[in-house]
Amino acid sequence: MDRITVDIVDVANEYKNSKNEHYKSKMERADQDFKWSKEQLAHIETIKAKYPDNEKGKKSTLLPLLHYAQDEFDGWLPVKLMQLVADTIEMPLIKVQEVATFYTMFNLKPVGKYHLQVCTNCACMVTGSGKVLTSLKEEVGEIEDGMSKDGLFTITEVECLGACIQSPVVQVNKAYKFRQNATSAKELVQKLKAKG
Amino acid sequence: MSKFAVSFEDKVFKNLDGDLDWSIEGYKERGGYDRLAEVLAKDPKEIINSLKPCGMRGRGGAGFPTAIKWSFMPDPTDEKPNYLVCNADEGEPGTCKDRDILRNDPHTLVEGLIIGCHCLQAKTAYVYIRGEYHIESVRMQEAIDQAYEAGYLKEGICDIYIHMGAGAYICGEETALLESLEGKRGQPRLKPPFPANFGLYGCPTTVNNVETIAQMGVIAKKGLDWWTQFGSENNHGTKVFSVSGAINSPKNIEVALGVPLKELIEDFCGGVKGGWDNLQAVIPGGSSTKLLTPEEAETAIMDFDSLKQFNSSLGTAGVVVISKDENxxxxxxxxxxxxxxxxxxxxxxxxxxxxxxxxxxxxxxxxxxxxxxxxxxxxxxxxxxxxxxxxxxxxxxxxxxxxxxxxxxxxxxxxx
CATH class of the missing domain: 1.20.1440.230 (NADH-ubiquinone oxidoreductase 51kDa subunit, iron-sulphur binding domain)
Known part of the structure; x- marks a missing residue:
């Protein structure tokens, strides 16, 4: 249900009224016509090589390209970046949006430098993910427009991360942190804050 | 020692805990890739037929006999090549066995894929790994590269590619997975046609779970007698159980199918937190399966058929223990x-x-x-x-x- 009712943020929206400077600057950066660099184009060729050299094979590159675009840009997928992916695969933008809105790992809004994803499903819940989430929220502080005021953190509650035997799990960007508790979660945020 | 414990020699996943060397050298020391050429010299259809009585049932949740599934695949043609797709989109809450296979024992999967491709006459295998498993996918790619270097994988003869998911539980459903692999929303297809006839890009395709493919490879090498010594009729072999929740030592453990649930919890995983009497309920096979009460857990046998008597099922064998301390x-x-x-x-x-x-x-x-x-x-x-x-x-x-x-x-x- 949540998957069906996602919104795409348009850069044209009134982000300029936001009180979060980091959010504003991220939105401003997203308002550009994106282009792949030479190195990036070379990498895209290696992605294409995995799939059959025909129309159907080309469409298969959509998920890998969205991942790549998100990683290479700013950790999220503004519409103009999706347009670049659409042009690369020669498919309509709406097809790209259709797919990007289906998968939760594609961020349709700017996220902080550290995206903290907390699993709160059954195994993590039994081992105390509730306390971990509360502790993270307390330590990170106020969230405005999806991220903390210093632009460092976004906290998302996610579904099972598939590491139940090492629960509770928190994912920091791409890395898993295992067996968290209220104290370790607090320390985790403090460490990341110090790192900046 | 419990009769359901599996010796190091008999384990399919000898490095499930990650204590040993995961790389190709370590894997070969443990007997990996030996006699692979022998298997690849046999006729694919003969291998599938010989595997039919093995009682190997898909480890991804549905429990369909794998050799039967493989036998549905037609011969490939130039226009329609066969594909093997490995389902590593592990997302069922309570299940985390494939993750440990990918990061600690990736070569068992690579070898299983090579044998699987041979049996299914497929030249290409895709491993669909859930997007969150970044470190695991890097490890798996390293293993694939090592196998190319050692000559077990050969370009154009047997290729393995990794495709990353992007966070959608439904992509663990085989036809949704294929849609996702084709660059679409992961929405399941109406069946029939089944993937064996109309799968990836409309070509004959078999989709199997990580554990299934790895185990099939080992059965093809070690033979039926070795495999059927574990478990019972229709439920043969070893199985990786993920035991988590209110348990003293949560872990992934490979034991014989048919292990009593109480033994699995008490003897293999250190027992329920606060003792057996503190048990409130058990999810026996991932979040989709129906709960067991403590009384049922007392006598439950962990295999595909036995759990039916409690109106539940083995599912993915992700056991979540819930104690009386939880709501x-x-x-x-x-x-x-x-x-x-x-x-x-x-x-x-x-x-x-x-x-x-x-x-x-x-x-x-x-x-x-x-x-x-x-x-x-x-x-x-x-x-x-x-x-x-x-x-x-x-x-x-x-x-x-x-x-x-x-x-x-x-x-x-x-x-x-």
Missing amino acids: LLDIMLRISRFYKHETCGQCTPCREGIPWVYRDLEKLINGKGSIEDIDKLVKLTHKIEGKTICAFADGAVWPVQGLIAKFKPLLEEKLK
Whole structure:
């Protein structure tokens, strides 16, 4: 249900009224016509090589390209970046949006430098993910427009991360942190804050 | 030692815990890749036929006999090559076995894929790994590269590629996975046609779980007699169980199928936190399977057929132990919320019904409504179950049905 009712943020929206400077600057950066660099184009060729050299094979590159675009840009997928992916695969933008809105790992809004994803499903819940989430929220502080005021953190509650035997799990960007508790979660945020 | 324990020699996944060297050198020391050429010299169809009596059932949840599934594959043609797709989109809450296979024992999977490709006459295998498993996919890619270097994989003869998912539980359903691999929304296809006839890019395709493919490779090498010494008729072999939750030593462990649940929890995993008497309920095979009460857990046998007597199933063998210290109703509501989040939105009974089930359950747990509403909720679940393209909706209502069937007094208490 949540998957069906996602919104795409348009850069044209009134982000300029936001009180979060980091959010504003991220939105401003997203308002550009994106282009792949030479190195990036070379990498895209290696992605294409995995799939059959025909129309159907080309469409298969959509998920890998969205991942790549998100990683290479700013950790999220503004519409103009999706347009670049659409042009690369020669498919309509709406097809790209259709797919990007289906998968939760594609961020349709700017996220902080550290995206903290907390699993709160059954195994993590039994081992105390509730306390971990509360502790993270307390330590990170106020969230405005999806991220903390210093632009460092976004906290998302996610579904099972598939590491139940090492629960509770928190994912920091791409890395898993295992067996968290209220104290370790607090320390985790403090460490990341110090790192900046 | 328990008769269900599996010796180091007999384990399919010798490095499941990650204590040993995962790389190709370590794997070969443990007997990996030896006699592979012998298997590859045999006729593919003969191998499949010889494997049919092995009682190997798919480890991804449905438990369909793997050799039978393989036998559905037609001969490839130039226009329509055969594909083998490995389902590593592990997302069922309570399950994390494939992750440990990918990061600690990736070569068992690579070797299984090589043998699988040979049996299915496929030149290309895709490994669909869930997007969150970044480190695991890097490890798997390293293993694939090593296998190319050592000459076990050869370009154009047998290629393995990794394709990353992007966070959608439904992509673990085989046809949704294929749609996702084709660059679309992961919405399951209507069957028939089955993937063996119309799979990836419309070509014959077999989709198997990580554990299944790895184990099939080892059975093809070691033979039926070795495999059938474990488990019982129709439920042979070893199996990786993920045991988590309120347990003293949560772990992934490979034991013989047919292990009693109590033995698995008490002897292999250090017991329930606070002792066996502190047990409130057990989810036996991932969040979709129906709960077991402590009395049932006392005698339950962990294989595909035995759990049916408790109206439950083995599923993915992700055991979640829930003790009396936890609020069972909150946990089941959380599971219901998971399904509400993950419905793909294709079929109306699921798209509309699963959030409805969640809202009704939430109301009851908050003490709103009457005893009759409990029965209404059960009726509602029966209107969803079996009415959709894939089995997602069934898996979404079973935990609620199981809760009401076995723990109704907990709900009634709330409504007093």
